[in-house]
Amino acid sequence: MQSLQEHADGVREAIVGAPGETSSDLRASAMARARGGEGFAAGGEGLVPIVQAFVDAVAHRPRQADVEGLLASVRSEDAVLEITLAAAAGAGFARAEHGLAALRGRR
Numbered sequence: 001m002q003s004l005q006e007h008a009d010g011v012r013e014a015i016v017g018a019p020g021e022t023s024s025d026l027r028a029s030a031m032a033r034a035r036g037g038e039g040f041a042a043g044g045e046g047l048v049p050i051v052q053a054f055v056d057a058v059a060h061r062p063r064q065a066d067v068e069g070l071l072a073s074v075r076s077e078d079a080v081l082e083i084t085l086a087a088a089a090g091a092g093f094a095r096a097e098h099g100l101a102a103l104r105g106r107r
Contacts, residue, residue: 058088
């Protein structure tokens, strides 16, 4: 049976490692920022302000205007989807980690 970490690693690899419209570095950066990191993958490219704002919105409370703003910038629905998946997964990982820590009495 796989551990929670192994499942999380599989999700990360599926989102970041798969070929896509956006670079793996950009998806890893979006995931790191939503997870609470500084928004940069190791050796990867930084997130431009419009993508930073979108990732921050997805991690907390996305709105249609956020999606429309990013789509106007990147001009690709596939890119918007990839960035959304990365940000949502990163935010989910952060919440899961905080929840597990609380269950263990660490928070």
